[in-house]
Amino acid sequence: MSAIPETDLQRALRHGPFPAALHLAIEARDMSLEALQARLFERGVAVSLSTLSYWRRGRSRPERDTSLKAVTALEEILGLPRDSLAGLLGPRRARGRWLDRPAGAVPLAKLWRDPQTLAEIYCGLPDDRLERVSIEDEYTVDADGRAETLSCRLCVRAEDDRVARCLIAYWAEDREGMAPEVTGTRHCRPGRVRDAEGFTVVELVLDRVLARGETAVIGYSLRLPAQKDPVDDFSRRFVRPVREYALTVVFDQARLPSRCVGYQRLSVDGPDRWAEELWPSRSGAAQLVFLDTAPSLVGIRWDW
Template sequence: MEFAGALRQAIQGSGLTLERIRHRLARRGVSVSVATLSYWQRGRSRPRSRSVVAALEEILQVPAGTLTGLLDEPPGPGGAVAGRGAAGWSDRADRARAAADLWPDPELYARVVGQLDRSADHRLERLSAHDVYRLDASRRPRSLSVREVLRAIGDDVDRVVCVHPLALPADAPADGAPRADLTGLRYCRAGRIRAEAGLMAFELVLDRVLAAGDTAVVEYELVLPADGPPAADYRRRFHRPVRDYLSVVQFHQEMIPARCYGFFQETGDAPRERLGELWIGASGSAHIAAGAVRRGVLGVEWEWD
């Protein structure tokens, strides 16, 4: 049986209205609209979050696996489900390769990020991303604060995966243990965290499940290793476009660089294209602001006397 038919039977057997089901899901901290539930039982869309479907099984009082066991069932000849047919899986693999090309070690990126749930990545768009990168008096990076505004372009989006490089000493052990503290979480909570050889990736679980058109805000801070090497740039890698991006580099008041520039790269190993010199203000900071950032690497670099 297909998922939609099984869900429809379970709902009919429970005697619950879609509004009651929505209410009971909400009491469990799961936000799913009545329209989305209707789409699921009619086969117009499919849930992507197993935890949501598992909660549905409990609410509808059907045996565990009755619905979750059908999530990975391939679609019948009557219609394709996005990301499930051969073409869908091929597209997903292409996206993964495209993202890895932005990093100096694509195999490391694929290995670390592959341990996390990125199934909703293609159903999220970033409306804005704002970074604040802080250096100490020894020119070492100390923290990174991030604020992102997200919008779902599909149903059942419950998390976002974030990836950041960590500047580690040459003798740092590559044991996979995180070398930065993930803190300052707002409007989300931490999921799985993975790190290896100077690359850190983690899931941020949203405070509600998004349906298509819903927006969410996430904020977090990385407290970076105090024994890392001095930094000469900060860059953000975009494997998908973002409508609005702001990067602020905050220097220590006792250590201000002579010059600052913005730059762009098509891929991780492509030549840098300088975007012009950036003003270092009285606050000891420089910033770059951009709208409609396309895929690639956007950053700030600086030179010391």
């Protein structure tokens, strides 16, 4: 008696890789990612559509505890044997960006509460190999107290030959709907965009290729996603020292904060290393300038 032929799904569940097994399991159940996300939510597991898509296509993989919980739920929803998907993941991988950091850099975990997701998004994108000499941010808040736009000007210096890409990251904790939208660039153009679990990483392609030591000034503007509640803080993370950082938060005249404080922290959950009250101008702008910024979080928070 001849053996029953093994299906593609059975073969993928036995031998992997994980993305192929997940894709074939979804296809076998004829489920959309939206339906899969809804079923996960019913089980108390929140996973973004972009994250599910990344797992399915192999652009990132589940590694955090909450992501592994989602994989267990996926096995139940897709009618798969227990640990059939989780068993294909193997041990957690060490990330190159953590192990081979440039001089003066600090681990992502020191500045982000969810560094693994950011590392997963970075995976597969080229390191931009650009030193940030100076950064100038302008962050606008609308009349409802919600984030509206972010415009940034950067002076960068190439640390190697033939450098033409700059990576920027943005994070919003309780955003609703779409990722930030690149609405304008200066001396560069948007390339690949990756988005998962509140993080967005955008690749900016410079107008010219830089040789080692060459500098360039570039800029970009983002239309920020809607958030559930009014915002009360904006900060930038510096994993490496920066010579100059300038931040302006512009409030709508119809809703000005009662108090603004500029601050610096050396870690995401650490105490303020420095804090000083700021007085918004007549136009509703609160500003701070930092020179020789060490790896840290620098920002402005406010009370309504």
